[in-house]
Amino acid sequence: MANDYSANVPIYLQIINEIKLKIASGEWKTGQRILPVRELAMQFTVNPNTMQRALAELEREGLIYTERTTGKFVTSDDILVSNVRDMLAREYMQSFFSSMQKLGYNMGQTMKIIEDYVTKYKEGK
Amino acid sequence: MANDYSANVPIYLQIINEIKLKIASGEWKTGQRILPVRELAMQFTVNPNTMQRALAELEREGLIYTERTTGKFVTSDDILVSNVRDMLAREYMQSFFSSMQKLGYNMGQTMKIIEDYVTKYKEGK
Amino acid sequence: MANDYSANVPIYLQIINEIKLKIASGEWKTGQRILPVRELAMQFTVNPNTMQRALAELEREGLIYTERTTGKFVTSDDILVSNVRDMLAREYMQSFFSSMQKLGYNMGQTMKIIEDYVTKYKEGK
Amino acid sequence: MANDYSANVPIYLQIINEIKLKIASGEWKTGQRILPVRELAMQFTVNPNTMQRALAELEREGLIYTERTTGKFVTSDDILVSNVRDMLAREYMQSFFSSMQKLGYNMGQTMKIIEDYVTKYKEGK
DNA sequence: GTGGTCTAGACCACC
DNA sequence: GTGGTCTAGACCACA
Known part of the structure; x- marks a missing residue:
């Protein structure tokens, strides 16, 4: 019998899912600027690095893109x-x-x- | 730092759900004797105390009953x-x-x- | 005129390239176990997290795989x-x-x- | 912590290489007058001191020479x-x-x- | 002020 | 001892 009593799902994965849901549901609209990493981190009560990691992953999936020195945005790809x-x-x-x-x-x-x-x-x- | 990310769900709660599912689905039939705690604990690769706690809880809910000296049984209440x-x-x-x-x-x-x-x-x- | 006087190439990217070269050249053979992350980090005189990041990236590219608790290995895909x-x-x-x-x-x-x-x-x- | 990862290559060295390339490729022709240091610095979006240092080095190598009061020229030595x-x-x-x-x-x-x-x-x- | 990177040090699960 | 994750705090380039 396989036994895997829920090793904690990493926080950054939980955040990824949360944000993915926000984008999919339209709570975060396409093309919209998102809060600075550090503010998001505070909102999620998480370390900025953790938030950074989650956002980087979402960027790799194409759901977010970054404009240098300006900020991060939800993809415009409806x-x-x-x-x-x-x-x-x-x-x-x-x-x-x-x-x-x-x-x-x-x-x-x-x-x-x-x-x-x-x-x-x-x-x- | 306080945050709201899923600290591990206690193992005994996870086991309760697993067993409840076995009973509800009929995998464990009504009135059927269940394995001794120690064997169950091994099967679930879990500490016997943890298993004991889960079974006690299920007994409080009426899904399991104990016959002294004989063992534990699934309720007969279909x-x-x-x-x-x-x-x-x-x-x-x-x-x-x-x-x-x-x-x-x-x-x-x-x-x-x-x-x-x-x-x-x-x-x- | 575009001006980008080499912003430092991130260390983790440099490491990725170095290791990729080692694998491509056969210095690290397919299927071979690689040193523990922390030892590699020492060898490259780099923080373990940085090495971890580089290896994670290489794993995403399929050049490395991880066996839980055992270690990391070069892919066997020649x-x-x-x-x-x-x-x-x-x-x-x-x-x-x-x-x-x-x-x-x-x-x-x-x-x-x-x-x-x-x-x-x-x-x- | 000492490590051997490329600290930024000094900008003046990068500029030397760029200009050397322009001269070698003939983009800057032999004997041709070159722009005043300050304008060059602006073109390369670099501090004038940095540009000055790069040109001095190129002059030491003989690729550039200075005529007092007139300006700097690419060498005429084909x-x-x-x-x-x-x-x-x-x-x-x-x-x-x-x-x-x-x-x-x-x-x-x-x-x-x-x-x-x-x-x-x-x-x- | 923005994102990006790095270090140091810690804790966890698994075996 | 293995990899994986997280935090805290710092520094950098760019504009």
């Missing part, structure tokens, strides 16, 4: 952002179906549960 | 198990919809994505 | 190494021809100079 | 310029062969690579 958003949605969905499967629900049963939930949600609203 | 299973499914589902909402998909859009996914899944199969 | 070697050779060559062009030699003239040089070299030997 | 040009070419070439050797190519292999490259270059053109 298609890229859209792809990231789709990819995240897909990950969430697959993870959800996988969890349901572990609980013993096959896809059809899972769909039924979802539909019931949505129906009740609409009525409740 | 309804309780069924409720736990439903509850977990509900948690997964709410968490999923919540994530999708953070990504900017409302419930209708999310449903559409799910249906597309399921359709493609069936075709692919 | 083809990859061969490609890197070819690429470096090509870079050197293009840089050379480019320099000669700046000096006012076209490709034919450059070839002539090379051949003279090689001829003399052989005679001298 | 043979000297030609020699400098040859010497630079030779340096580039030796540096190139040396790099290739470090990569593990002997002179014959290097020649083969050059010829392949030139052949493809001509076809491509």
Whole structure:
């Protein structure tokens, strides 16, 4: 049996995911300037180096770019952002179906549960 | 420095979830005797004290009971198990919809994505 | 006129190039274990973090891989190494021809100079 | 901590090389008057003192001479310029062969690579 | 004031 | 002892 009791997910990876979500969801708009590294670090209560590392990684993925001495910006590539958003949605969905499967629900049963939930949600609203 | 990044989730909590999942999914059947603590601890490659703590917690929730001198058993209360299973499914589902909402998909859009996914899944199969 | 009086090339980039050369030239053989990060850092008289960064980059390029708790190894992919070697050779060559062009030699003239040089070299030997 | 990583090459040395190249390549013609130090300094976006130092060095090497009250001129000694040009070419070439050797190519292999490259270059053109 | 880099020193998980 | 991560604090180039 494989045993990996959650070795702490590195902070910089958690930050990467958080920011990726902000960009994908449009909370950080394409082309928009982002806060200075040091301010971001304070906002996330993290060391500037850690933030720097996270942003460097996001830059490698193309979600952020740097203008020397001016600052960092969200990419202006709407298609890229859209792809990231789709990819995240897909990950969430697959993870959800996988969890349901572990609980013993096959896809059809899972769909039924979802539909019931949505129906009740609409009525409740 | 105080920060809000996931300090390790205590191992005993992780184990509780694992076992709860085994019971809810039927991998551990109702009324079935479970292995001695020490063996379970080995199986999970965990300290026996940690396993003991997890089992105690599960017992408080009624999912496990102890017969002195005989050992520990999964509850025989099928309804309780069924409720736990439903509850977990509900948690997964709410968490999923919540994530999708953070990504900017409302419930209708999310449903559409799910249906597309399921359709493609069936075709692919 | 563009002015960029060599801002120091970052040490970690210099190290990357040095190590890449060692691997491409076969001084570090494919599959061979490399020294621990901290020892390498001492050998290069550099901070361990700097060495770590360089090695991480090389790992992203596939030239190095890590076995947890065991150490780091040169890739076993001979083809990859061969490609890197070819690429470096090509870079050197293009840089050379480019320099000669700046000096006012076209490709034919450059070839002539090379051949003279090689001829003399052989005679001298 | 002492280490052997390229501390910035002094700017005046970089400028010397740049100007030497201009003279050797004929961009600055023999006997031609060169701009006043202050204008050159501006062109190179460099402190006038730095430019002065570079020109003084070039004068010591005979590539430049000063006529009091008139200004500075490129040497009229075509043979000297030609020699400098040859010497630079030779340096580039030796540096190139040396790099290739470090990569593990002997002179014959290097020649083969050059010829392949030139052949493809001509076809491509 | 901006990002980028480097050092020093520490802690952690894994074996 | 191995790699990986994090913090703190410093320095640099560029504009």
